[in-house]
Amino acid sequence: MGVAVLTMGDRMPALRALLESVAKQDEPAAAVVVVGNGCALPDLPPGAVAVELSQNLGVSGGRNVAWHRLRELGGIDVLVDLDDDGLLTDADVIRTIADLYEAEDRLGIVSFRIADETGETQRRHIPRLRAKDPTRRGLVTTFLGGGHALSMRMLEQTGGWPDAFFFTHEETDLAWRALDAGWDVLYEPALVLQHPKTSPARHAVYYRMTARNRVWLAKRHLPAPLVPAYLAVWILLTVARTRSIPGLRSWLAGFAEGVRTSGGPRRPMRWSTVVRMTRLGRPPVI
CATH class of the missing domain: 3.90.550.10 (Spore Coat Polysaccharide Biosynthesis Protein SpsA; Chain A)
Incomplete structure (x- = not known):
């Protein structure tokens, strides 16, 4: 240990x-x-x-x-x-x-x-x-x-x-x-x-990196049909939850950064892993 x-x-x-x-x-x-x-x-x-x-x-x-x-x-x-x-x-x-x-x-x-x-x-x-x-x-x-x-x-x-x-x-x-x-x-x-x-928002880079890395996560690991679904869900949730206008602007800028840039090589998970995660109570779209 x-x-x-x-x-x-x-x-x-x-x-x-x-x-x-x-x-x-x-x-x-x-x-x-x-x-x-x-x-x-x-x-x-x-x-x-x-x-x-x-x-x-x-x-x-x-x-x-x-x-x-x-x-x-x-x-x-x-x-x-x-x-x-x-x-x-x-x-x-x-x-x-x-x-x-x-x-x-x-x-x-x-x-x-x-x-x-x-x-x-x-x-x-x-x-x-x-x-x-x-x-x-x-x-x-x-x-x-x-x-x-x-x-x-x-x-x-x-x-x-x-x-x-x-x-x-x-x-x-x-x-x-x-x-x-x-x-x-x-x-x-x-x-x-x-x-x-x-609160995680105590970090100055929280909103930008949260959004950027969320996009990177989807691009790196999700099967192609799930990428837009996952990102759409998180756009809606973030808009509904965020009470800070500057924070939301920073989040949207980070989202755009994630779309433009790469967070590493793409290795999509197997569909059997998607099924396993769904059975565990959290399908990889939320």
């Missing part, structure tokens, strides 16, 4: 608390890698490996760096990604993840439950449609970036994170490739990452 944490250097007290919670696990991680995404790192706890990048490579690029570093260290079967402002409140997280992967050979991704200090889980942190119960366990079609575990074999087969995405929808891109390769994605609410309640 290896743990990876990205930081931009602006949450150092929270980062230290997270690393302390990792160190207190009753089954220790074999390696802990902290990536300074365009920033210098402070002194880390003994045993933690520091990787300082001269520029911010985004979530996707930074996580690929962490994955490659853990691969170089050797002996890692499962990678656990944790947000630098998260906290493991239970001491059995690493052991529980290890048991899950021991029990299921085709388990590719395990998604944590994200909960704030009061135990509440935001609707956007439940990786399924019609989600009223954040404690319902089961197979899903995407996962949460804040806290999750990844099979190293799955990463090798799928090629890791989509560097070009930088931020937003990188989890869905990886999940779709994993599903198409025959891996399972499990939402396990017993694994909890405590995380402050936030």
Whole structure:
């Protein structure tokens, strides 16, 4: 078990608390890698490996760096990604993840439950449609970036994170490739990452990159007949939901950017994967 944490250097007290919670696990991680995404790192706890990048490579690029570093260290079967402002409140997280992967050979991704200090889980942190119960366990079609575990074999087969995405929808891109390769994605609410309640729109690039990457996701992975359906659904949903006129303008500009540019090679999923996702409750048109 290896743990990876990205930081931009602006949450150092929270980062230290997270690393302390990792160190207190009753089954220790074999390696802990902290990536300074365009920033210098402070002194880390003994045993933690520091990787300082001269520029911010985004979530996707930074996580690929962490994955490659853990691969170089050797002996890692499962990678656990944790947000630098998260906290493991239970001491059995690493052991529980290890048991899950021991029990299921085709388990590719395990998604944590994200909960704030009061135990509440935001609707956007439940990786399924019609989600009223954040404690319902089961197979899903995407996962949460804040806290999750990844099979190293799955990463090798799928090629890791989509560097070009930088931020937003990188989890869905990886999940779709994993599903198409025959891996399972499990939402396990017993694994909890405590995380402050936030809005993704706090990031200045959120609207543009959300739209651009949504188009890239469809162009890269959906069978041709589903691409216009998927994008039409998300145009309608965004127009209906967005209350910020500047935000909507930024979203539309990002959508146009996604149409004009490429987010990587096109490898459409099999129709059998579309059927599988539909049976799991989320057909790839929404």
